[in-house]
Amino acid sequence: MERTEASGVPDIPPPPAVPPQTYRAIDLRVSKRLLWVGRAVYPLENIARVHTYMLTPRRWEATRLFLKRLAIILAMAFALTILGGITGLASRDTAGTLITWVWLGSVAALIFCGVEWLQVLSATPLYVLAVETSGPSMAVVTSEDPRRLDHLVGSIVYAIENPETEFHVTVDRLMINPNNYHFGDNVNMYGGTGNVGVAHG
Numbered sequence: 001m002e003r004t005e006a007s008g009v010p011d012i013p014p015p016p017a018v019p020p021q022t023y024r025a026i027d028l029r030v031s032k033r034l035l036w037v038g039r040a041v042y043p044l045e046n047i048a049r050v051h052t053y054m055l056t057p058r059r060w061e062a063t064r065l066f067l068k069r070l071a072i073i074l075a076m077a078f079a080l081t082i083l084g085g086i087t088g089l090a091s092r093d094t095a096g097t098l099i100t101w102v103w104l105g106s107v108a109a110l111i112f113c114g115v116e117w118l119q120v121l122s123a124t125p126l127y128v129l130a131v132e133t134s135g136p137s138m139a140v141v142t143s144e145d146p147r148r149l150d151h152l153v154g155s156i157v158y159a160i161e162n163p164e165t166e167f168h169v170t171v172d173r174l175m176i177n178p179n180n181y182h183f184g185d186n187v188n189m190y191g192g193t194g195n196v197g198v199a200h201g
Helices: 060-085 092-122 146-159
Strands: 024-031 034-037 042-044 047-055 126-133 138-142 168-173
Touching: 024 146, 042 047, 047 146, 060 092, 126 146, 138 146, 146 168
Parallel strands: none
Antiparallel strands: 024 034, 024 168, 034 042, 047 126, 126 138
């Protein structure tokens, strides 16, 4: 017999929970005056700046690039179609084959460009922590909870100012396409949601 709640609605068990998305864990730690982000190592004395900011997709740039590519592809397709029409005076079969291949190639190129454009448009903004060095390298970690990143900034700054400090944080690696975002610098490492805590030694 089916159980009912006070409201008279059958007591149906909830659907099973969606399995959590799996991420690859990555370590971020300070030990012996070195900052480790996964396998990348940054001497603390070489760190020029630690800060958080919103990493935004290059939507406007991607749209301009797509429109530019669209104009070039269509211009070339129409130009080659006209050229095929002129050669059609000598051989209709050759002209027909040329025009067919021109438009097949144009459609394939447009699909490729459209997919790239949609990938950037669908990319989500990310709140990230950036560790910049005196050279061109830069480490970036991200989290769904901005407070975790702000706390991590404080931990890294504390370690820079206090040579004896060591700490360890486990984050989850999150891979993104750097071409889809505004970075401003070269990027060596992307990573992390799920900061699980800091232990000072």
